[in-house]
Amino acid sequence: MRREETKRLTITAVFAAILIIQTLVPNIGYIRIIPTLPAVTTVTLTVAVYSILMGPKAGFFFGLFWGITRLIVAYAQPTDLVSLMLFQNPVIAIVPRVFAGYLPGIIAKYFYKTKYSKLGYVLAGAVAALTNTILVIVLTSLFFMHDPASLVHHLGNYTPSSPLILILTTALGFNGVLEAIFTAIITPILVRPLKIIMKRH
Structure with a gap:
């Protein structure tokens, strides 16, 4: 039992270090394609793989860790005004990432030991990315619904009269x-060999 706990702690430490590097080093965890908009997030891949390997409960707390680091970076290293406005809000920064960490573990667990396990990894990766994006959109709409103009004019050529959630x-x-496609493709490629290594040790 103690050996298993040590193994899980070691794996968690390695993934936490990877996440910190992705968060702090430019253009690794957050790749900026359109200058005025938030960057494309590749951290979801790390979170999805960890959640699949370690289970939904561990994924929940790893997602929480991701959200806290994102909140800290929004204050310490703000890159664009939209990200600053969104991710300095603790709810927008943390809640989507908690669910993005939790759900891949649930999906992988559901498909575990079935002939569709590889499909489960694909779905888990896609869901991690989509959950993060969708919840950021929904929560941002809720927090800015009373003053959408303060955010809309930073998003590009949109009219303030359009519904904020649509914008x-x-x-x-x-x-x-992009995040969902990337994560869905790469997740099974990483998970399968990592599971084999974990079983051997």
């Missing part, structure tokens, strides 16, 4: 789709 879906949806 956010248009502005951030492209990033979300």
